[in-house]
Amino acid sequence: MFKRTLLVTLLTVILTFSFTVMAAQNYYPTTLGNIWVMESEDKAERLTYTVETSDESINGIDLALLKITTETLGTNSIITEKYLIDFDEDGIKLYKIEVELGSVFGVATAVLYPPALFYPLSLAVGDSWEFTADSEVDLVGPVTFTSTNKVAAVEDVVTPAGTFENCLKIRIETVSTTTLGVTRGTAYQWLAPNFGPVKFENTQDIVYELVNSNLLYDVTGDGVVNISDLVFVVSQFGQEDAEGDVNNDGTVNILDLVLVAQNYEN
Helix, strand or coil: CHHHHHHHHHHHHHHHHHHHHCCCCCCCCCCCCCEEEEEECCCCEEEEEEEEEEEEEECCEEEEEEEEEEEECCCCCEEEEEEEEEEECCEEEEEEEEEECCCCCCEEEEEEEEEEEEEECCCCCCCEEEEEEEEEECCCEEEEEEEEEEEEEEEEEEECCEEEEEEEEEEEEEEEEECCEEEEEEEEEEEECCCEEEEEECCCCCEEEEEEECCCCCCCCCCCCCHHHHHHHHHCCCCECCCCCCCCCCECCHHHHHHHHHCCCC
């Protein structure tokens, strides 16, 4: 009886906390281990986002890796973008970019220090930000790349993985300047609150939609962090080496409940 009362009390406290943190939506959850997979409408191309650990650090700051891989299925065409990032009270900070361009053009690398703001912590319609990076590309020479981002709208997005409400539609305008001239492009990224990327339209007008994801705190595996995940973790409270131990410290405890609550969607 005491244990049941304790679990109910814990769940009540965590639910109260989770609805409080929802006031500040997180549109790009950066938990290590998160994965989002999108495919084009004709299933010919795949876009995969992963958040991973890295071996790199700058000025004593251990950096995480946001890796974006674009594949043309059935071929050897793969482009990998690596963003070395860190997080603070302003949002996601970008320290380094590596883009694998293939055997002809090699790898373009840009170091940004002080770091650039990659995604602000708080976003609303009309917000804008930009960053500039300088690099070198084989056979091309010096390249200056500028990305200007603006939250253009709030929309509901229907994908093969489900419907996501109140997504931010971000317009991404890019300018690449080389000795050969200037190349401009416009892409769009849709981010769901407390979930992350669910749709992307590139500069060639190819549209990618979410087909599956693996958010670390989605312990029930239903594609979203919600009340079911909180109940699941509470049901294993105090157990060792259980699935509800989302921070992998060996025991399901209050820290796991707080982490799930902080990534709560609905």
